[in-house]
Amino acid sequence: MHTTAYKPHPSEKMKAALWTGTKSIELGEVPKPTIxxxxxxxxxxxxxxxxxxxxxxxxxxxxxxMQQGLIMGHEAIGIVEEIGPEVQNLQAGDRVIILPVITCGECFYCKRNEFSLCDRTNPYKELEHMYGHRLSGIFGYSMITGGYPGDQAEYCRVPNADLTCVKAPKDIDAKKLVGVADVTTTAWHGCELAEVGEGDIVGVWGCGAVGLLIQRLAKFRGASRVYAVDKDIDQLGIAKSLGMIPVDVNEHLYPADYVLSIEPHRLDRGIEASGFRSTNSAAHATMRALGIEVDSSDTANAVIKATRKGWNVALIGDFFYTTNNFPIGMLMEKAMTLRGGQLYAQKYFPFLLDIVVEGKYDPSFMFTHEDNFENISQNYDAFFNHKVPGGLKVCLATAFGRAQK
Incomplete structure (x- = not known):
């Protein structure tokens, strides 16, 4: 294998999306990373x-x-420019998907294919005080996951590249590859945690990109019916167009009760994919506003209530801290299995890439808008305010990406 030693050039700069404070992502110039x-x-x-x-x-x-100037992002594809002397499976010129989870491949958890639980790639010691253990490093995702510079940038340094990069064909549409990097992988992880299988009746709380992909992949895995629960009328429309059964929370204030009224045997699998900011009850909305709770269990409560006794609930929407009024009694008395966690990205490749390449599954529909990377600040604002054209995600092309066409 030919290996090129990387020679740092301190004067080289690159554009990157930098966190500069609340609702402030600035496109700035920073030093280009080196090996x-x-x-x-x-x-x-x-x-x-x-x-x-x-x-x-x-x-x-x-x-x-957070830290001022942290480079954001953990969903990207690109071309390998340089490799370190111990990289074995990649060469300069390879097209790659950068996985979000940074893993060592050698610790107890990595050997069990539980890569987001890696013991060695996250230097953030305070996490041990919070959770009792550290989790893996993740690109561009705060100091809590290691403070690694992300890949919303013109270049990215990828640690443990043999494990963190997946080689991809050069003739596959970029949106398909960006779509499989994190969102598809997270959605598959949700289906795995819930153990979605043939004939199951599934409920998914959340119709953003992850929720919609969980719904599609649940059908791919053989689910007979999939309920899509959300407040966003446009996203519910997308779910319906994909063959899901929409449940409009604006119309059904207590969606669990509504689902139970039409599914007397309950859901077989329930998946929460709307995240800790999601509230429906006035009580949780008030507690969030007053800072009495950080995470909210509103949607988790509904998922647990609507799901069959003895079966599975998965939490995929990110939760970090604590919540109030969590239904621990209902969970225990119904003998349910509740599972969560960040995606085991490396575990699900090459399978997920294969079904994309073979045309069995296409995640690119999630990109309802395309734009230049240089406009990323405006796109953050649009995404936060639900103003992305088409209602889902934007695919951003760098100058280098635009030149590849």
Missing amino acids: TAPKDAIVHIAHCTICGSDLHMYASDLNKV
């Missing part, structure tokens, strides 16, 4: 996107674990 460890790769970013979980940082929910 700092033998298993690193430098990837020239072609396309990236904004994740719904990026809004936790944008909207101040994670301000206390």
Whole structure:
């Protein structure tokens, strides 16, 4: 294997999306990254996107674990420019998907394919005080996951590149590859945690990109009926067009009760994909506004109530801190299994990439808008305020990505 040593050029700059405070992402110039460890790769970013979980940082929910100037982002594809001397599976010129989870591949959890629980890639010691353990590193996702610079930038340093990059064909549409990097992988993880299988009746709270993909993948895995629960009329319309049964929370204030009224045997699998900011009751909305709770269990309560005794509920919308009025009695007495966690990204490849390449599954529908990377600040504002054209996600092309066409 040919390996090129990377020679740092301190004067080289790149454009990057920088966190500068609440509702403030600025496109700035920072030094281009260099190889700092033998298993690193430098990837020239072609396309990236904004994740719904990026809004936790944008909207101040994670301000206390943010750092001025952190490069945002964890969903991108690009071309390998340089590799470190111990990278074995990549070469300069390879097209790659950058996975969001940074993993060592050697610890107890990585050996169990539980990559987001990696013991070694997150230096943030305070997480041990919060949770008793550290979790893996994640690109561009606050100090709580290691403070790694993200890939909403023209270049990204990828640690442990053999494990964190997936080689991709050069003739596949960029939107399909960006769509499989994180959102599809997270959606598949949700289906895995809930153990969605043939004939199941599934309820998914949330019709953003992740929720919609969970719904589609549940059908892909053989679910007989999938309920799509949300307040957003446009996103509910997309869910209906994909063959789901929409439940409008504006019309049905207590969606669990509504689902139970038409599914007397309850849901087999319930999946929460709307996140800790989602509230429906006045009580939780008030507690969030007053700072009495940080996370909200509103949707989790509904999912647990609507799901069959003894079966599975999965939490995929990000929860970080604490909540009030969590239905621990209902969970225990109904003998249910509740599971959550960040995606095991590396575990689900190459399978997910294969079904995209083979045409069995296409995640690109989630990109209802395309724009230039240089406009990322405006796109954060549009995403936060539900003003992305088409209602879902934007695919951003860097100058390098635009030149590839």
